[in-house]
Amino acid sequence: MSMRTLAFAVCIALSATAAQAGSTGPDIDKVNGSIRLEEGQLGGDLETVNGSIYLGNHAKADSADTVNGSIELGDDTEARSLETVNGAISLGQRARVSGDIESVNGAITLERGADVKGKLSNVNGRIRTESARVGGDIETVAGDIDIGADSRIDGGILVEKPSGWSWGKQKNPRVVIGPNAVVTGRLVFHRDVDLFISDSAKVGAIEGATARRFSGSSPN
Helix, strand or coil, rough: CHHHHHHHHHHHHHHHHHHHHHCCCCCCCEECCCCCECCCCCEEEEEECCCCCEECCCECCCCCEECCCCCCEEECCEEEEEEECCCCCEEECCCCCCCCEEEEEEEECCCCCECCCCCCCCCCCCCCEEEEEEEECCEECCCEEEEEECCCCCCEEEEECCCCCCCCCCCCEEEEECCEEEECCCCCCCCCCEEEEECEECCCCCCCCCEEEEECCCCC
């Protein structure tokens, strides 16, 4: 074998190894039943209709999508996007999502060091970040928003007005921007909210609400 042929063969082998190392695991598609990736396991697109999705610590997946079920990512996990209709979504410490996180009826929680490059959105359910970063907006209709201490939101906050008929007086969403938190975009409210902002927090322009400042770790 000539040196040129040998070099070509080595390049092909190295390319194949790199491709294999960077590839995701298999897609999983169910109708009924939960999906679970164990610690360090690789997955592709994870989809189920009736069931929850769980990624163990250090696991990676392309996406997680369910209709009736929660989505939970452990510590140091990675995914492209997360979406559910009826269920909560939670990210462990230092978990990373490169796209959006969406739930219709369910809470969204980001633990310390979690990083989401896209937006967080739901209709109903509390949205909470704890020393986490969000690259896009945070959007809700009826959910409370708690931007915990030292969190950073590079987009803004949007609370939409409910559509359709509603009976009786509706509870105002409670929006709290905690100590040393930063929200660089606009805070826009199309409905009444109870807005509390720490004295040490930094936020963009506020539209549609009057902020009440507080000191300490949380408002009274």
